[in-house]
Amino acid sequence: MPRVTEEYRVARRREIADAALRAFRRKGFQATSMAEIISESGLSAGAIYGHYKSKADIVLDVATTVVGSRIVDLERLAAADPMPPPARIVRVLMDGMVRELGSPGIMVQLWGEAVTDPVIKKLATGVLGRLRDAYVAYISLWHQREHGVSPSTAEGIAAEQVYLFVAAAQGYILHSALMPGFDSESYLTSIEKNLPS
Amino acid sequence: MPRVTEEYRVARRREIADAALRAFRRKGFQATSMAEIISESGLSAGAIYGHYKSKADIVLDVATTVVGSRIVDLERLAAADPMPPPARIVRVLMDGMVRELGSPGIMVQLWGEAVTDPVIKKLATGVLGRLRDAYVAYISLWHQREHGVSPSTAEGIAAEQVYLFVAAAQGYILHSALMPGFDSESYLTSIEKNLPS
DNA sequence: GTCTATAGTAGGATAGAC
DNA sequence: GTCTATCCTACTATAGAC
Numbered sequence: 166m167p168r169v170t171e172e173y174r175v176a177r178r179r180e181i182a183d184a185a186l187r188a189f190r191r192k193g194f195q196a197t198s199m200a201e202i203i204s205e206s207g208l209s210a211g212a213i214y215g216h217y218k219s220k221a222d223i224v225l226d227v228a229t230t231v232v233g234s235r236i237v238d239l240e241r242l243a244a245a246d247p248m249p250p251p252a253r254i255v256r257v258l259m260d261g262m263v264r265e266l267g268s269p270g271i272m273v274q275l276w277g278e279a280v281t282d283p284v285i286k287k288l289a290t291g292v293l294g295r296l297r298d299a300y301v302a303y304i305s306l307w308h309q310r311e312h313g314v315s316p317s318t319a320e321g322i323a324a325e326q327v328y329l330f331v332a333a334a335q336g337y338i339l340h341s342a343l344m345p346g347f348d349s350e351s352y353l354t355s356i357e358k359n360l361p362s
Numbered sequence: 363m364p365r366v367t368e369e370y371r372v373a374r375r376r377e378i379a380d381a382a383l384r385a386f387r388r389k390g391f392q393a394t395s396m397a398e399i400i401s402e403s404g405l406s407a408g409a410i411y412g413h414y415k416s417k418a419d420i421v422l423d424v425a426t427t428v429v430g431s432r433i434v435d436l437e438r439l440a441a442a443d444p445m446p447p448p449a450r451i452v453r454v455l456m457d458g459m460v461r462e463l464g465s466p467g468i469m470v471q472l473w474g475e476a477v478t479d480p481v482i483k484k485l486a487t488g489v490l491g492r493l494r495d496a497y498v499a500y501i502s503l504w505h506q507r508e509h510g511v512s513p514s515t516a517e518g519i520a521a522e523q524v525y526l527f528v529a530a531a532q533g534y535i536l537h538s539a540l541m542p543g544f545d546s547e548s549y550l551t552s553i554e555k556n557l558p559s
Numbered sequence: 560g561t562c563t564a565t566a567g568t569a570g571g572a573t574a575g576a577c
Numbered sequence: 578g579t580c581t582a583t584c585c586t587a588c589t590a591t592a593g594a595c
Contacts, residue, residue: 169578173578177578192478193477193478195474195477195478196477196478198569198570198571199570199571199572200569200570200571208579208580209579209580209581210571210572210573210579210580210581210582211573211574211578211579211580211581212578212579212580213579214571214572214573215578215579216578218572219571219572220570220571220572270477273473273474273476273477274474274477274478275474276470276473276474276536276539276540277392277470277471277472277473277474277475277477278474279470279539279540280390280392280393280467280470280471280474280539280540281389281390281392281393281471286540289540290540290541290542293536293537293540293541294541325552325555325556326552326556328533328537328549328552328553329526329530329533329552329553329556329557331533332529332530332532332533332534332536332553333526333529333533335529335532335533335536336525336526336528336529336530336532336533337529339473339490339529339532340490340525342473342476342477343473343476343477343483343486343487343490344487344490344491345487352525355522355523355525355526356525356526356529358522359522359523359525359526359557359558360526360556361556366560370560374560395587395588395589396588396589396590397587397588397589405561405562406561406562406563407561407562407563407564407589407590407591408560408561408562408563408591408592409560409561409562410561411589411590411591412560412561413560415590416589416590417588417589417590560595561594561595562593562594562595563592563593563594563595564591564592564593564594565590565591565592566589566590566591566592567588567589567590567591568587568588568589568590569586569587569588569589570585570586570587571584571585571586571587572583572584572585572586573582573583573584573585574581574582574583574584575580575581575582576579576580576581576582577578577579577580577581
């Protein structure tokens with residue numbers, strides 16, 4: 166027997182999550198204190214802890230949403246005809262991530278936090294796993310469509326190549342966050358040229 | 363006019379740095395408190411702050427040493443005949459890193475911290491830059507030796523390929539830190555098979 | 560230089576009134 | 578559900594005696 170309607174609860178959570186994302190965009194995840202999320206949301210500590218049980222819980226919600234969008238990106242591209250080559254996908258994913266997250270630095274902080282915080286680690290592992298699976302599916306489908314290979318051999322190729330594609334995306338994020346004056350365009354063209362197809 | 367001999371000072375710093383590295387190996391960088399470094403070293407807070415001005419200063423010293431070892435690895439391999447192919451280098455670097463650091467998680471935490479801490483960021487940027495340069499030099503030399511191309515074209519190839527090689531190493535570190543049951547051997551063989559040569 | 564003791568600070572989370 | 582006020586814990590760094 167809920168004390169408020171389900172609708173209300175969902176709307177409030179979204180409101181809080183959006184405020185948190187705005188705060189994270191400015192200062193990253195670790196450096197953003199609960200006080201800042203509270204201030205950004207215009208609510209109070211009590212109100213927020215009534216909807217989320219911890220800061221990690223908020224991060225989890227925000228990140229899950231963002232990753233969901235990337236999966237949707239991949240599915241949309243998989244439905245296109247002709248499908249862009251797998252190497253081209255890195256660019257699309259990175260564009261989407263930067264657009265939504267503002268700065269790739271947040272991802273790096275998330276990874277760092279995951280090393281010690283079990284809740285965040287579970288999140289990061291899930292994220293990485295889901296994206297990897299979606300990427301495998303994409304590569305496999307692409308090989309079937311463009312090179313006409315059988316589903317099983319396409320699957321084999323995809324499983325073997327996916328590590329490098331994922332690493333290319335991770336490398337983009339790291340370079341972008343850590344190297345001042347990082348030239349994203351030359352990174353992406355270099356990647357697209359040297360990744361297998 | 364130093365109050366103690368230079369030798370003594372250097373030895374003490376090394377002693378502290380070694381203790382810090384042992385502590386970092388267990389719990390990573392962020393999660394290791396000064397109290398733990400103090401306890402591990404058998405010294406006191408006062409003693410340590412007499413030799414390092416902050417915790418970040420200790421991390422900087424430790425990390426610089428570790429990275430120096432990777433550069434030495436690369437130089438040693440560059441002197442071998444025949445030189446191992448560039449794709450093979452990822453494995454060597456990762457082996458050395460894991461041996462010295464115990465866990466790749468420390469690197470991930472370092473990256474995360476770099477996003478907000480200017481001192482650590484400068485360190486991470488420098489590390490990445492030095493390794494990248496050493497890698498470029500290696501790839502370039504390898505193409506000259508093994509494919510007999512001119513130095514200038516070899517340099518061009520190296521500059522274009524290096525991003526992907528570095529990303530492969532970073533991907534190894536991230537997967538290793540975040541994916542439970544990560545199969546490092548299949549990662550490395552997959553990388554070696556799909557990286558350009 | 561090194562020790563003990565502690566100052567100083569920041570941030571996540573809760574209690575209790577409304 | 579939400580607010581204000583505050584507790585509590587954790588941790589870096591310093592002060593002052595030896």
